Amino acid sequence: MQGRTVTLEAEGIRKAFGAQVALRDVDLILESGSIHGITGENGAGKSTLINILGGILQPDSGSLSLSGGRVALRDAEDARRHGIVVVHQEPMIFRDLTVGENLILGNGDWKSRYCSRKSIERYARGMLADLGIDLDPGRDGGALTAGEGQLVELARAVNRGARVVILDEPTSALSTTESTMVLDTTRALAGRGVAVVFVSHRISEVFRVADRITVLRDGRKLCTERAGELTPRDVVALMLGRPPTEADEGSRPDRAGGLVLSGRGVSTFGGVRDASFEVCRGEIVGFAGLRGAGQVSLVEALVGVQKMSRGSLELRGKRIEPRSPAEARDLGLAYLAEDRQREGLFPWFSVANNICVSALQGSRWWSRLRGAWERGLAKEWSERLDIRPRDVDRPVNALSGGNQQKVLLARCLAESPMVLTLNNPGRGVDVGAKQQIYEIVRGLRARDLAVIVVSEDLEELAALCDRLYLFHQGEVTGQLTAPVSPEDVALAIS
């Protein structure tokens, strides 16, 4: 082992966004040739830390030092010049160029202006071989899989002479084989003396590559230990901030109502394989798994966003095949999507409009709109779900994240669905509103709704669900019944 030199050191980093403190007093030491794993839940401050290290954000206080000398990174370009490269989750691949061309883009030690296809290929081949990556440089960028794209990004970082490479959730969208490729390449990277930061949710993978592990929670660094001195269970406990708990939740019915929705052998293209599940009236079922494990795909097949390749779905005993969200809604399947801004909200429309958007009063295109009726309905829901401010004519983009989520929830519930599916309902929602939403969802049991919750937030799943289906690599691998603790879930899915 070569002597480890300290490459990058962060001290006392603090960053706040308005009233929200994202990072408090975080220290970090990165040594060349070593892999430093950082893990924590959503909102723990991982992204902020990455952005600060990568020069995209500036810390409010604290300092960064490179090889002993203090640096102030003005922007990403500045950071790059200092040899710090951030590899984001979505590989930035140019689909119309070859792998080799993708590699050499953006400086690096390709000095001359001249580059023919042949010379690029030769150079790229050497570069890839150095890192042990088995890719043909002549291949089209568009033909790469997600995993291969990540590999190209890693090689590209090296090509740019990076001394510090920060990987932001590199494997979250990948399969096991592809993840292994990325992990191997990460090790090869470290082998070349690069200081690597591996930020990930996937605790097992962090343990596979990292020399040291840092756990973040609520913006604080809890610990940095050598990988050997921690167990995954310790890490999960630290992430969640308390010793293993019993999940309670008082009014849990001991017997749910009749079967409402079931799926047999459901498969989608490239998502989930042969999944079977059952949901009964009055119960909340969770689909747990890491990103890409297939649970979102299954749920999207349910609500008509993705097409089923095989298998069957039955709603109240009748076979259904929703081919569009419109059909799904007509059948009584409501969906609260994960990305509010992109998939849910109409930003400059009023709260009332957002709640009563379409399928509501008659699903015919010539149906009359009744403004007063809509506003009345919206006001009702606003009261029921405590949407603030109460003014239903306000544009919805003036509301906080939590209230926006409630608006979308109202939209789903206003149609009296049979099955309500929620995708990460607590994402981007402040604590108070989150609790309110959970209360509302739990209350739906009493109204005989069947609820499916898909989430990456372990606490959310533990708090809400009566039963959990576990997903891994596109298949259902097991079930857990309440009460469960977040730790159990975390371990079960990784």
Next chain:
Amino acid sequence: MIDIEEEGPARQKNAVPERKWMIKAADPEVMWDGLLVVLGAIILIVAVATTSSFLSTINATLIGTNFGYVAIMCLSMACVILCGEIDLSVGATMGLSAAVLVRVIQAGAPGWLAAVVALSVAAGCGAFNGFMISYVGVPSLVLTIGSLALFSGIQQGLLGSGSFVNLPGWLQTLGVANIGSTWVPIVVVIVVVEAVGLVAVLRWLRVGRDLYSIGCNRVAAYRAGIRVNRTVFWVFVVSGLNSGIAGLLYAGAIASVDATVGVNIELLVIATVLLGGIDSFGGRGRVGGVLGAIVVMAVLTDFMVLHEMTTTWQSLVVGMLLICGVIGPAALRHRASRLT
């Protein structure tokens, strides 16, 4: 007291909102309407000052007949832009339908049949656009450039270099005559009827709101159960049909059809719609604004014609107004959001 925690992105309007009208006035939409009114007033004043008898009923009739067919296309173009698309082929469709009309008449068919065929062809053009955009997935901008070329090419092919004057009398009446003995052209009535219909649809029917939703956030609209593809398809069909109606009216008014019918009209139509406050990206805007812009543009074009500005000069002016229509509301909105 204001509940700070739940209030969302802090708006510093906590300061007592005493001047409610000031806040209202800073609303970009209202501001744009205001600017439009000012523009219209300026044009009117200049026109009256420099042209004799600008305010006469004869001139008013002229404005109506000359701009009527454009106004019709503006109404459907407003729908197209509202749902986030664009149709550059309206002029070509207009010309093509006029071409089909005269050719069918030439082949011996009665006037009414020729009109039906021409309108069907126009609707077919719209359907072609709608199909390619909604179901094949070609971006509307690119496709309608292509279909513009295709349709106007067919128009040229059908007409060659000739000009045709054998138009049915009833069509000529429609194009030029007034109602009874008033100064109001029939064309204007048609426009008003369509406008009323459009306002009704947009305000009262679900499909009207769907247009806004699609333009605002296409994905969310799809997820919310709106049949996006179908709606957009029919919007283009309507656009094509309207262009066909415009073509027939124009033919009736000018009483002759040749290969220049409809050339470059799309510029005028789009400029008018954007000037009327319809957001170029869709999802925002009111028909009222478009109607106002129609009046302003109608007066402006009349003014330019009376002062014998060549068509290219006119295009220049319209081109500049188009750019204003794009940049203006966007800039106002940007400023408004930065102030709050």
Next chain:
Amino acid sequence: MPIGRSEIARRVATLLRRNVREFVLLVVILVLSLLTALKSSAFLSASNLQGIGLAAGMTFLVGLGEASVIVTRNIDASIGSMTGLVAYISADVMSHHPGLGIGGIALIGLSLGAILGSVNGYMVARRGFPSILVTLGTLYVYVGALYTIAGAKEIVTTSFPSSYQSAATGLFGQVPLICWYSLVLGLAVHGFLRYTRRGRYWLAVGSNPNASRILALRPASTVFTSYVFSGMCCGIVGVLWGAVYPTVDASAGSTVLLGVLAAVLVGGVSIWGGQGSVPGIALGAILLALLESSLIVLGVSPFWESAVQGGVIVVAISLKRETITALQRRGRSLRGRQKMRGTSTPAATS
């Protein structure tokens, strides 16, 4: 993977796939020429072929500029008016100062083209306005300027010094000079795209504008340059316009946009940016010029020419690789018309 037969087969397949469009175009050109030649032997006469070469050359030169804009995922709708404006102004200058010679005029034309193009470039690249709307606007502004300057006047260029006249139509080894210019410029651009790093940047900017911004490839200055280049290409053709046409008036350049777009799109430049090759553009230009000539010979009225061009554009747009793969994907996933994000293939289960 071992370098064996499968590897070689894959390389050949890639080569073929990469150049399939060019091969197809070549075949179509040959077949069309053959058919026309059979119908009328006058088709193969030197003067006819030179005429085709002339038309193709003019289209190609403007096409290079337009393609450089389209490749960065923008569009330049003002090429027709820019060409016309430069055409008239250069002819005007020439008629008043014949002593300047072709070189002087060329300088004026190129500079003027660059200025006109930079207006577009500024609005699109630096201010971020949608390129279609900006260039539509400048289209009309420039045409308006042309009309202001030209009015109803008409410049007769047949009286110009012969050095000017033969600048485009003169022959060098039986081939019109303009074709040689095209060859030279084409080779230069081709070399730039294929053999330099900056050339790759152009394609990258169109392929993934977001990534190019993050990787600091400076997309804004690339886009700006592409518009200036487009303007200059229009400048060249504008200068040569008088040499090709007997008169120059306010209608100059009005037919350029459609023809060039058709040639460029047929030639494989993707409207979504990131793809395009110079040989493809050349073949596209040749095909369209050929089509014009063939249609006449084959008895089709010339008035249908625009229709054919339009049809060609529509077909070319629709048959893009993206459209085909998008259709395939839509068969599998009902995400409506969302653009697929980064990941492209079924990862998890294979």
